[in-house]
Amino acid sequence: MPKNQLRIGLIGYSFMGRAHSNAFHQVNHFFPSSYEVIPQAVCGRDEAKVKEFAARWGYKSVETDWRKMIARDDIDVIDIATPNNLHHEQAIAAAKAGKMILCEKPLGLNGKEAEEMLKAIKKAGVANMVWYNYRRCPAVVLAKNLIDSGKLGRIYHYRANFLQDWTINADLPQGGTGLWRLDAKVAGSGVTGDLLAHCIDTALWLNGGIKDVTAMTETFVKERKHNLTGKVEKVSIDDACSFMCHFNNGSLGLFESTRYARGHKALYTFEINGANMSLKWDLHDLHRLQIFDYSDESQERGWKSVHVSDGDHPYCGKWWVPGLQLGYEHSFVHAMVEFIQGLESGKGAKPDFKDGLATDYVVDAVLASGKSRKWQKVKQVK
Numbered sequence: 001m002p003k004n005q006l007r008i009g010l011i012g013y014s015f016m017g018r019a020h021s022n023a024f025h026q027v028n029h030f031f032p033s034s035y036e037v038i039p040q041a042v043c044g045r046d047e048a049k050v051k052e053f054a055a056r057w058g059y060k061s062v063e064t065d066w067r068k069m070i071a072r073d074d075i076d077v078i079d080i081a082t083p084n085n086l087h088h089e090q091a092i093a094a095a096k097a098g099k100m101i102l103c104e105k106p107l108g109l110n111g112k113e114a115e116e117m118l119k120a121i122k123k124a125g126v127a128n129m130v131w132y133n134y135r136r137c138p139a140v141v142l143a144k145n146l147i148d149s150g151k152l153g154r155i156y157h158y159r160a161n162f163l164q165d166w167t168i169n170a171d172l173p174q175g176g177t178g179l180w181r182l183d184a185k186v187a188g189s190g191v192t193g194d195l196l197a198h199c200i201d202t203a204l205w206l207n208g209g210i211k212d213v214t215a216m217t218e219t220f221v222k223e224r225k226h227n228l229t230g231k232v233e234k235v236s237i238d239d240a241c242s243f244m245c246h247f248n249n250g251s252l253g254l255f256e257s258t259r260y261a262r263g264h265k266a267l268y269t270f271e272i273n274g275a276n277m278s279l280k281w282d283l284h285d286l287h288r289l290q291i292f293d294y295s296d297e298s299q300e301r302g303w304k305s306v307h308v309s310d311g312d313h314p315y316c317g318k319w320w321v322p323g324l325q326l327g328y329e330h331s332f333v334h335a336m337v338e339f340i341q342g343l344e345s346g347k348g349a350k351p352d353f354k355d356g357l358a359t360d361y362v363v364d365a366v367l368a369s370g371k372s373r374k375w376q377k378v379k380q381v382k
């Protein structure tokens with residue numbers, strides 16, 4: 001059967017650029033479909049470096065100006081893997097050019113930007129997806145399936161953490177390559193938009209909408225040298241954030257993120273407690289789902305750790321044999337599977353720009369509450 005081509009134009013070629021490129025190469029090998037993913041062009045500002053990346057990762061050509069890449073006729077999909085402050089402009093330009101869009105998270109610097117991005121893709125009628133990749137870990141999909149089956153019963157609690165320790169050193173500068181996450185002009189916010197955005201997206205998917213929030217944010221190191229100006233400048237991001245919330249289903253939420261939890265590198269965990277069943281997941285052990293089932297025989301009742309690698313577990317049957325675990329990179333391959341299946345079904349892929357906006361609204365409310373120290377209603381996506 002002749003294949004539909006998905007010729008990708010990637011903008012940004014560092015951490016996420018590599019994660020996405022790996023997915024573009026692997027998806028056709030492991031998940032046959034009517035679409036052929038072609039790494040067509042990659043854009044970066046440094047010509048020598050972007051050429052080296054293109055050679056290593058099999059891109060056919062390079063651009064040093066993303067606007068030129070968006071204007072090209074031989075590109076079907078624009079993949080945005082740039083710092084957060086560029087998503088808005090690049091996605092809107094891509095939509096205007098009629099390109100399909102894959103965009104990194106958070107969708108916009110804030111809800112207002114994300115609203116404009118959603119409007120642009122709706123007007124253009126182009127396929128879109130946000131790379132909230134943790135939704136695509138097999139163990140997280142298994143959690144989703146169990147929750148949707150109703151087995152948990154009434155949900156009482158949802159809690160999530162995303163803990164790191166890489167900014168504790170007060171001599172670490174802010175801004176520029178590799179450290180733009182410490183500059184709110186580029187990142188939008190600190191841990192709230194960067195790390196908690198992942199926790200929020202997963203929570204909205206698993207447990208439904210969030211009604212209101214009350215938050216505590218802190219900036220522990222108040223001034224850092226800025227890499228671009230060379231001057232010591234005020235730190236504008238939140239270093240840590242904790243918030244409580246009410247979900248629309250009546251359950252209570254508790255979220256915490258920091259880059260000051262010594263010893264933790266990327267400890268993303270979530271737990272959901274229903275009347276009949278509880279589930280726990282941990283990114284450091286991402287191929288496992290912990291399940292407590294109250295309907296088990298009383299003397300045998302306890303937490304069980306399910307190694308999510310069997311042929312009938314989500315996505316797993318397409319990979320190796322049971323027992324061989326999947327890791328971080330596979331979540332991006334699975335996101336591409338969703339994107340392609342969304343095109344094949346005509347229903348679109350999730351999470352889409354509407355979902356990205358929903359998360360940005362929660363982030364906005366959390367940051368506003370952190371400032372006001374009051375409960376804040378969360379704007380709902382219409």
Ligand SMILES: NC(=O)c1ccc[n+]([C@@H]2O[C@H](COP(=O)([O-])OP(=O)(O)OC[C@H]3O[C@@H](n4cnc5c(N)ncnc54)[C@H](O)[C@@H]3O)[C@@H](O)[C@H]2O)c1
Pocket residue numbers: 011012013014015016017043044045066081082083084086104105106131132133177178194
């Ligand atoms: N889904 C996830 O788990 C996940 C993980 C990390 C980062 N992210 C998101 O991915 C995005 C990129 O993060 P990263 O860690 O890959 O950042 P990075 O700093 O490693 O890479 C950013 C890339 O963008 C390029 N870039 C910057 N300005 C540009 C411009 N004007 N034109 C073209 N290229 C430009 C840089 O040269 C670099 O190649 C961010 O939005 C971040 O929040 C998501």
